[in-house]
Amino acid sequence: MCGIVGYIGNKNAAKIVLSGLKRLEYRGYDSAGIALLSGALNIVKCKGKVSALEDLLKTKDSSGSIGIGHTRWATHGEPNDVNAHPHLSMDGKFVLIHNGIIENYRKLKDELINEGYVFKSETDTEVLVNWIEFVYLHAGVSAEDAIKLALSKVEGTFGLAIIAIDEPEKLYATRRGSPLVIGLGDDEFFIASDATPIVEYTKRVMYLEDDDIVILTKDSLKLKNINIEKSDIPIFQKIDLDVNDIDKGGYEHFMLKEIYEQPNAVADTIRGRVLPDGSEIKLGGIMGILPELSKADRIIIVACGTSWHSGLVAEYLFEHFAKIPVEVDYASEFRYRDPIINKGDFVIAISQSGETADTLAAIRLAKKAGARVLGICNVVGSSIARETEAGVYTHAGPEIGVASTKAFTTQVAVLTMMALKCANIKGLLLMDEYLSLIKEMRELPSKIKTLLKQDDHIKEIAQVFFNSNNALFLGRGYLFPIALEGALKLKEISYIHAEGYPAAEMKHGPIALIDENMPVVFVAAHDRYYDKIVSNVQEVKARKGVVIAVVTQGDTTIRDMASFSIEIPEVNEALAPIIAAIPLQLLAYHIAIKRGCNVDQPRNLAKSVTVE
DSSP, rough: OOEEEEEEEESSSHHHHHHHHHHHGGOOSSSSEEEEEEEEEEEEEEOOOHHHHHHHHSSSSSOOOOEEEEOOSSEEEEEOOOSSSSSOOOOSEEEEESSSOOTTTHHHHHHHHHTTTTOOOSHHHHHHHHHHHHHHHHHTTOOOOOOOOHHOOBBBBBEEEOOOOOOOOEEEEEEEEEEOOEEEESSSEESSSSTTTTTTTTTTEEOOOTTTEEETTTEEEEEESSSOOOEEEEEEOOOOOGGGGOOTOOOHHHHHHHTTTTTHHHHHBTTTOOOTTOBBBBOOGGGGHHHHHOOEEEEEEEEEEEHHHHHHHHHHHHHIIOOOOOOEHHHHHHHHHHHOOOTTTTEEEEEESSSOHHHHHHHHHHHHHHHHEEEEEEETTHHHHHSSSSEEEOOOOOOOSSSSSHHHHHHHHHHHHHHHHHHHHHHOSSSHHHHHHEEEEEEEEHHHHHTTTHHHHHHHHHHTTTOEEEEEEEEGHHHHHHHHHHHHHHHHOOOOEEEEEEEEGGGGGGGGGGGOEEEEEEEEEESSTTTHHHHHHHHHHTTOOOOEEEETTTHHHHHHHEEEEEEEEOOOOTTTTHHHHHHHHHHHHHHHHHHTTSSSSTTOOOOOOOOO
């Protein structure tokens, strides 16, 4: 989950690399470092954020037109100056930065210790750079061949940018299971974990495949493979991304900006898919597969975190409308629990980044077992987009805040369209109902805009509860996953312990926690479960619980029972998850701000989980 930036060309590398690291800091912010080559090698690194590195670099030599930089989310070794990247080999022949985990690092380290190598850090990365150097010095091969030979013995995942000191005009990059992008400029090249740090310099990029290795000079690129003696022709593509998309745009935080971008994000996601006349749903990337999906024996959804919650919403949608059995699995569990996968199964993998390591592993397992695999992700050219048979992009735009907001609502929008279209193909929806749901989908962006006008009211509620130690979120039916998502948002950015439950399960344990100090958030839109939720609210009030209710506009029953209420626009219950998630995002945001938390970079978290 670390961020990698590299540059080779004619410009000052330090400026470009630092700028890129700032844009990649959502991938990790435990420590940061940079290596610059200008005659001599200069390595500067420190614990803390990129701003600390920038301040430190002001006191150092920052010249050089070749550079690699890294912002770290710690896996091996605590965050400190020594464990920060880049890492230099013992004899000073190689310096590299690394995203990933080397699984057999202990075996390699023991071999190197036997050869006289001494280690300064606790990281698997220092083992890796010394392993490459050991092969280079003892096999008597070129730096390129040493990298290939060394990595052929490495188990695990890596995205690497490497400088070989004996080849001061070159920069190497390679990957296995960890994303890397190469950007093409005028007599210059860029390396990055994703396109966001280089978009202000180039719109032409190449996505490396597993075991690709590129050898860069300022005016040439060679694309090869670690394990196969071949040279490929590099293919660059234009990215549709603007630097303004990855700035805060006047908002205090990326998270708040991204919450407010949801009307446009949902509109962009349904645009061209829900036809302008409201007559049909067209999902171009999977239209040819939808008839087969509608006949699936079973759909298995694999995802992690917030994407798993969107998968839970999809379970309700597909089973209610399309009558297809659905299982929703954490990708991290699916890949290890020896799942039963049949030929008639479809697997849908959901990931904002398209690089989630566990979800990618689940995809590979499903494909090997013979299942059809579709992907839903937000990043064009990502690994999941390339490894699935087909899929749908969410078009949410870049999401920089670590806590997912617009990615969730756009994922649910895509899954809703898929479920409705499958039901339509199977003839399970009356045309009037189908057209009515399409009409309501087209109205979602304007309803979200209306809902966002309650921000100040939600902020006032946050003022009351920011000192809470615990919170309970309850919902039923389509809104049970929203209760889970609301609890996740609160705990990941405010560090308040929060749990989500089906409202009916409250009596099976959580009700013991309720007292006058425990805020209980009910997601209680006016749907088929409404009367049941009313009873659940009464049970909480009878135990002196403090109720915050998210209710449909015009509701009086639960609103009058609740201590605080937030009204959402009236919408079909199948579409309510998209609407109901947003006030919970705002509530979590304002509580976290009041507690002095860094909402864009919560402690211990990173945006893209590209390691196990």
